[in-house]
Structure formats: C-alpha cells, structure tokens
Amino acid sequence: MGTILVFGGTGQLGQCLQHVAQERRLTNLVFLPEAQANILNVATLTAEFARHQPAYVINCAAYTAVDKAEDEVDLARRVNCDGVENLARLCASHGSTLIHISTDFVFAGTGNQPLLETDEAAPISIYGLTKLEGEQAIAVHTSQYFILRTSWLYSEYANNFVKTMLKLGRERDELKVIWDQAGTPTYAIDLAGCILTIIETRNQEFGIYHYSNEGLTSWYDFAKAIFELSNTPVRVLPILTVEYPTKAARPAYSVMDKTKAKTRLQVTIPHWRDSLKECLSRL
Numbered sequence: 651m652g653t654i655l656v657f658g659g660t661g662q663l664g665q666c667l668q669h670v671a672q673e674r675r676l677t678n679l680v681f682l683p684e685a686q687a688n689i690l691n692v693a694t695l696t697a698e699f700a701r702h703q704p705a706y707v708i709n710c711a712a713y714t715a716v717d718k719a720e721d722e723v724d725l726a727r728r729v730n731c732d733g734v735e736n737l738a739r740l741c742a743s744h745g746s747t748l749i750h751i752s753t754d755f756v757f758a759g760t761g762n763q764p765l766l767e768t769d770e771a772a773p774i775s776i777y778g779l780t781k782l783e784g785e786q787a788i789a790v791h792t793s794q795y796f797i798l799r800t801s802w803l804y805s806e807y808a809n810n811f812v813k814t815m816l817k818l819g820r821e822r823d824e825l826k827v828i829w830d831q832a833g834t835p836t837y838a839i840d841l842a843g844c845i846l847t848i849i850e851t852r853n854q855e856f857g858i859y860h861y862s863n864e865g866l867t868s869w870y871d872f873a874k875a876i877f878e879l880s881n882t883p884v885r886v887l888p889i890l891t892v893e894y895p896t897k898a899a900r901p902a903y904s905v906m907d908k909t910k911a912k913t914r915l916q917v918t919i920p921h922w923r924d925s926l927k928e929c930l931s932r933l
C-alpha cells in the first residue's frame with residue numbers, strides 16, 4: 651500500500667483518521683509532528699516527501715474559522731489555497747495520490763435540490779472561496795487526486811457544533827438555533843473510514859466527490875436531536891438566520907447528492923441520526 655502521509659493530523663478529522671486507522675490495524679500512516687507538518691513551508695515539505703516517498707497524501711490541514719476568515723483573508727487563502735497547491739505540486743512530482751477535503755460552503759446555497767459535484771460552485775464566504783481556490787489549484791497541478799467535499803463535520807475530537815451544543819446545553823436553560831439553513835451533518839469518523847477505504851481498495855476513480863451522512867436537517871433540528879439523544883433538558887427555540895448575525899454568510903441549502911461516492915467509492919453511508927447516536931455514546 652505504501653506510506654500514507656497525513657497533514658493536519660492534530661485537527662478533528664486528523665484525530666479521527668488516527669482512530670480509524672488503529673481500528674483497521676493500518677500501520678503505514680505517518681502523522682508528522684507539528685514542526686514538520688506546516689503546509690506553507692515548501693522546504694520542509696520537500697524534505698518530508700523525499701524522506702517518505704508517500705504513495706498517498708491525506709490533507710486534513712485547513713483554515714476552518716469561518717467567521718474569522720472574513721478578517722484574515724490572506725492567512726485563510728495561504729492555508730486553504732497556497733498550502734494545498736504546495737501539496738499538489740509535490741504529489742505530482744512524486745507520483746503520490748492526494749486525498750483532500752473540501753466543503754459544502756463552496757456552494758451559494760440558493761437552490762433546493764441536492765447538489766451534484768458538477769453543480770456550479772459560487773461561494774458566499776471567504777472560507778468557502780479559499781476552499782474552492784484550493785480545489786482549483788489541485789486540478790491544475792495534478793490529475794491523481796480525490797477531493798471529498800463534506801459538510802457540518804463533528805466528532806468526539808476537537809471543536810464542533812455537537813460539542814458546542816452539549817456545553818451550552820449544560821450552561822443554559824434556553825438556546826436559540828437557526829432553522830432556515832438546511833444541510834447534512836457528517837460524523838468525521840465516517841469520513842475517515844471513507845478516506846481509508848479509498849486507499850485500501852486502491853481506488854483509481856479520481857475526481858471530486860460529495861460525502862456527508864445520509865438525510866438532511868437544519869441546525870435547529872440537529873440541536874434538538876443532540877439534546878434529545880443525550881437527555882439534556884434544555885429548551886431550543888428555532889430562529890431565522892437574520893436573527894443570528896454572523897460575520898460570514900452561510901449557505902441556506904447545502905445538502906449534497908452522494909450518488910457518485912456510493913457508486914464509485916464502495917462506501918455505505920449511515921444516516922446522520924444513527925451516526926450522531928454513535929458519537930454521543932463515545933463522548
């Protein structure tokens with residue numbers, strides 16, 4: 651199978667990858683220590699590629715602070731686009747397959763039908779824009795890539811909506827959560843499984859894929875499910891996006907069609923509620 655070099659290993663998805671790799675007894679993943687893992691440092695990257703000659707590179711590194719990105723445009727662009735380009739160039743010159751993660755936030759979210767990989771991307775935030783630029787940089791510099799666009803990622807690791815809700819639910823009697831943004835949560839452990847399946851099955855069907863859990867919901871209904879399944883006695887009130895002003899705009903509808911992933915990547919995808927139950931049982 652060759653060496654699998656992972657960037658962004660200390661983030662949420664990176665930690666899920668470590669977990670699933672251990673479960674599957676995969677020993678050829680290399681999680682670089684932070685000093686060697688900066689995707690902006692071309693000299694270090696070049697040395698690490700030369701040292702490991704990776705068959706696969708998994709990029710979990712990203713600038714993910716959606717609101718902060720509106721003020722830190724340069725940094726967001728450097729990490730989500732320039733850093734990704736560095737990896738794509740090195741993958742091309744070493745014959746490595748790049749598995750990269752992108753987002754539902756590349757879409758404007760103005761439609762009401764599940765989004766296909768071929769649908770027009772038209773980001774409405776700096777985060778979404780820089781992630782789209784990263785996708786485009788990959789396509790320019792290498793042909794051996796999988797880009798997995800995912801959405802509403804959560805897990806027992808790092809910071810995410812589920813952990814925020816559980817914390818707020820313990821501290822407050824009442825919460826207000828947006829109900830007019832529809833999408834699909836994704837358990838990062840399921841996504842990590844999908845990534846490793848691509849490698850284990852030596853899949854060669856390169857390209858862009860949509861991967862989230864099955865079904866669709868709103869942030870409000872997601873929050874309700876989190877509290878119901880964790881027996882947290884907090885009142886949740888549905889509010890409109892306009893009642894919860896944020897620096898960055900979010901797509902109103904970002905449900906993705908996963909037919910391509912299901913037919914070409916040999917993955918079965920759990921319903922978001924089943925995966926949420928699984929995550930809560932581990933928290």
Ligand SMILES: NC(=O)C1=CN([C@@H]2O[C@H](COP(=O)(O)OP(=O)(O)OC[C@H]3O[C@@H](n4cnc5c(N)ncnc54)[C@H](OP(=O)(O)O)[C@@H]3O)[C@@H](O)[C@H]2O)C=CC1
Pocket residue numbers: 657658659660661662663664687688689690709710711712713714729733751752753754781800801802803804808809
């Ligand atoms: N979280 C979500 O809801 C969603 C995420 N995604 C995408 O999924 C992927 C994984 O996200 P997730 O694990 O949740 O994100 P996290 O923010 O948890 O992890 C990102 C990691 O990237 C690291 N990083 C930042 N800058 C650099 C750099 N220059 N070089 C190397 N590493 C760097 C961060 O380190 P540090 O913390 O030290 O800065 C962090 O460990 C990302 O591509 C993200 O865009 C897509 C849809 C939803």
Ligand SMILES: Cc1cn([C@H]2C[C@H](O)[C@@H](COP(=O)(O)OP(=O)(O)O[C@H]3O[C@@H](C)C(=O)[C@@H](O)[C@H]3O)O2)c(=O)[nH]c1=O
Pocket residue numbers: 714715716717753754755800801802803810811814825826827828831869894900
């Ligand atoms: C905490 C909170 C959030 N919200 C809303 C705001 C927002 O619309 C939604 C989710 O808020 P968060 O800030 O947790 O999540 P956000 O940063 O918008 O999540 C996004 O992250 C990036 C990285 C992605 O790629 C996306 O797929 C998506 O997961 O919930 C409430 O309505 N009430 C609340 O109390």
